[in-house]
Amino acid sequence: MKLYEFEGADLMEKYRIPVPKRQLISSLKENISIPFPLVVKAQVLSGDRKKAGGIIFVDKPTALASALKNLLGKKISNEKVEKILIEEKVKAVAEYYVSFSFSGALRAPVLAISSKGGSGISDAFTFQINMIAGLESFFVRQALSEAKFPSKDINPVSEIIMNLWKLFTEEKVVLAEINPLLKTSSGSFFACDAKVDYGKRRSVESMDGDIAVIASGGGASLINIDALLLAGGRPANYAEYSGNPKKEIVEKMTQEVLAKPGIKACWVVGGTASFTDIYETMNGFLEGLKKISPKPDFPFVIRRDGPRTKEAQKLLADFAKKEGYKFFIFGSETPMVETAQTVVDLAYGKKPLKAKK
Amino acid sequence: MPILIDKKTKVLIQGITGTEGARACKEMLEYGTKVLAGVRPGAGGESIEGVPVYDTVKEALKHHQKINTSLIIVPAKNVKDAALEAIFAGIPLINILTEYVPPIDSSIIVAWAKEFNVRVIGCSSIGIISPPLCKVGSIGSAEIRHMFKKGSIGVISKSGGMTAELAVVLGKYGFGESTVVGIGADTVPGSDFVDMVKLFEKDKQTKAIVVFGEVGGAGEELLSEYVKKNKVKKPIVALIGGKFTHMLPSGTVLGHAGAIVSHGKGGYDSKVKALKKSGISIASTPEEVPILLKKKLLKNK
Numbered sequence: 001m002k003l004y005e006f007e008g009a010d011l012m013e014k015y016r017i018p019v020p021k022r023q024l025i026s027s028l029k030e031n032i033s034i035p036f037p038l039v040v041k042a043q044v045l046s047g048d049r050k051k052a053g054g055i056i057f058v059d060k061p062t063a064l065a066s067a068l069k070n071l072l073g074k075k076i077s078n079e080k081v082e083k084i085l086i087e088e089k090v091k092a093v094a095e096y097y098v099s100f101s102f103s104g105a106l107r108a109p110v111l112a113i114s115s116k117g118g119s120g121i122s123d124a125f126t127f128q129i130n131m132i133a134g135l136e137s138f139f140v141r142q143a144l145s146e147a148k149f150p151s152k153d154i155n156p157v158s159e160i161i162m163n164l165w166k167l168f169t170e171e172k173v174v175l176a177e178i179n180p181l182l183k184t185s186s187g188s189f190f191a192c193d194a195k196v197d198y199g200k201r202r203s204v205e206s207m208d209g210d211i212a213v214i215a216s217g218g219g220a221s222l223i224n225i226d227a228l229l230l231a232g233g234r235p236a237n238y239a240e241y242s243g244n245p246k247k248e249i250v251e252k253m254t255q256e257v258l259a260k261p262g263i264k265a266c267w268v269v270g271g272t273a274s275f276t277d278i279y280e281t282m283n284g285f286l287e288g289l290k291k292i293s294p295k296p297d298f299p300f301v302i303r304r305d306g307p308r309t310k311e312a313q314k315l316l317a318d319f320a321k322k323e324g325y326k327f328f329i330f331g332s333e334t335p336m337v338e339t340a341q342t343v344v345d346l347a348y349g350k351k352p353l354k355a356k357k
Numbered sequence: 358m359p360i361l362i363d364k365k366t367k368v369l370i371q372g373i374t375g376t377e378g379a380r381a382c383k384e385m386l387e388y389g390t391k392v393l394a395g396v397r398p399g400a401g402g403e404s405i406e407g408v409p410v411y412d413t414v415k416e417a418l419k420h421h422q423k424i425n426t427s428l429i430i431v432p433a434k435n436v437k438d439a440a441l442e443a444i445f446a447g448i449p450l451i452n453i454l455t456e457y458v459p460p461i462d463s464s465i466i467v468a469w470a471k472e473f474n475v476r477v478i479g480c481s482s483i484g485i486i487s488p489p490l491c492k493v494g495s496i497g498s499a500e501i502r503h504m505f506k507k508g509s510i511g512v513i514s515k516s517g518g519m520t521a522e523l524a525v526v527l528g529k530y531g532f533g534e535s536t537v538v539g540i541g542a543d544t545v546p547g548s549d550f551v552d553m554v555k556l557f558e559k560d561k562q563t564k565a566i567v568v569f570g571e572v573g574g575a576g577e578e579l580l581s582e583y584v585k586k587n588k589v590k591k592p593i594v595a596l597i598g599g600k601f602t603h604m605l606p607s608g609t610v611l612g613h614a615g616a617i618v619s620h621g622k623g624g625y626d627s628k629v630k631a632l633k634k635s636g637i638s639i640a641s642t643p644e645e646v647p648i649l650l651k652k653k654l655l656k657n658k
Contacts, residue, residue: 108467228601
């Protein structure tokens with residue numbers, strides 16, 4: 001879960017990192033109280049917002065009005081602009097880059113810095129943080145010196161970096177980035193774009209296709225969607241639950257996935273679980289399905305195995321029979337990826353519908 | 358001999374009184390694993406499935422000096438504390454099952470584990486099984502434990518769910534496993550593919566290695582470098598999930614915390630290309646894994 005810039009800026013401020021005067025607006029009617037010149041910034045999560053025209057510099061009210069009118073409601077990288085951040089323009093003499101993130105290879109957090117920041121940044125100096133010592137100021141000063149930051153800037157920038165570290169560790173985020181960190185002619189610094197990512201995921205990621213997918217297992221879900229594409233299927237979404245969830249979680253996910261219009265089939269798929277209660281999770285799926293109206297008449301291919309599978313299969317078969325759903329039920333005797341072909345054939349009408357049970 | 362755990366393994370469970378902890382305890386005992394003690398601060402003196410519970414790891418070790426493995430199943434916010442307690446007590450192998458541990462906490466655990474020469478498997482590991490001798494964690498629970506059979510294939514998986522699925526398809530072709538390790542797919546892993554391949558290389562029971570990887574992280578690329586540089590002789594077959602992820606925006610987080618969509622390095626194509634370069638076979642489906650293994654083992658004879 002990435003934060004929007006305005007949320008990131010609020011967080012930076014909370015951790016005593018200087019940010020420019022700013023105002024968030026979501027309609028054209030609001031009064032702007034910040035003096036010109038201003039920067040008008042579309043609030044979208046896409047990384048290449050500047051290139052896409054999402055940042056406009058204005059120095060008079062008429063330019064501001066037209067910039068706002070131009071941006072509000074516009075689409076940037078498939079994202080609709082619903083909020084705009086208006087910021088005091090900082091007159092900069094230098095643009096720096098600073099961030100904390102994790103390196104999977106080093107298995108540690110890394111500090112990345114560059115004295116040539118801005119939107120086109122490609123290279124930065126990176127330093128692994130020793131997590132036994134934690135981050136001490138001397139380490140940051142050394143890093144800034146090695147990265148050729150001007151002597152005069154080493155103290156003020158290291159103070160900002162120490163505050164950013166506090167944010168990074170206390171908020172337990174996976175990315176905290178300031179780019180650019182602007183330096184004014186009077187030697188003040190301002191964080192002029194904040195990127196903060198909590199690394200959390202949404203329960204359902206929408207895709208363009210027409211086969212709804214409710215998958216279990218982080219790894220199996222990837223293998224299965226790969227197989228679905230290989231079989232000629234078009235996934236409508238990516239959705240996955242794992243561990244041993246309560247039935248309400250599966251219920252909610254089922255409702256969210258099946259709410260999408262134009263679904264031709266639904267694939268409920270997972271591997272052979274070690275400790276997921278299959279009965280509980282399938283019960284959750286049925287609870288969710290009951291809440292979908294109109295009642296789906298497309299086929300459901302269900303492939304799952306693990307603890308309490310027999311009870312779960314009986315529950316599903318009885319439900320389908322009683323309520324008149326088209327369920328095709330499989331266990332570990334049928335390879336997961338083979339059922340990808342089954343759901344594709346059923347969805348796109350290559351095989352006559354014939355319920356297995 | 359299998360790797361990591363065998364009949365000499367003596368386990369401590371930190372978080373033994375929780376739902377998942379108590380369940381893992383019961384299933385491990387049923388499998389024949391020697392669970393000597395549990396820890397739950399404030400519950401000292403109680404017992405779970407006949408296993409005594411202590412307030413601290415140190416106290417448990419005082420009464421059970423043979424403990425050589427700790428299984429951690431405590432809430433995510435307590436994992437760093439519990440792991441450091443085990444590390445400072447000098448337990449040489451720690452298996453962490455808890456999911457959603459903040460990577461900043463994992464990086465502290467990893468740093469101290471290195472300092473004390475302790476091996477950490479996880480976080481987000483499903484456990485370890487060396488059939489039929491011993492299992493630690495939730496892997497191969499009661500109803501599906503027969504799917505894991507003694508054999509010559511070492512399995513390393515980022516995914517817990519895929520461990521049983523792989524055991525099933527291996528079994529269909531007459532293969533069994535030496536040890537199956539769920540390493541988890543966190544951003545900051547305690548152990549990675551390379552760490553485990555090093556152990557399987559030395560293990561006489563293991564004739565070939567199966568790896569389940571996925572998009573995100575650097576584990577697969579690091580494995581490829583290691584295999585090439587050290588001329589690993591044992592055949593390796595890899596199954597990599599997430600080919601489709603080029604259809605999702607870069608940065609999307611998938612099922613596992615470390616499975617992050619990337620359109621360049623860390624992405625599916627980058628991983629597969631790297632692995633192939635070092636002679637590792639890529640299976641396109643789970644069912645292809647045993648077929649490729651047969652081919653490779655035949656060639657090696």
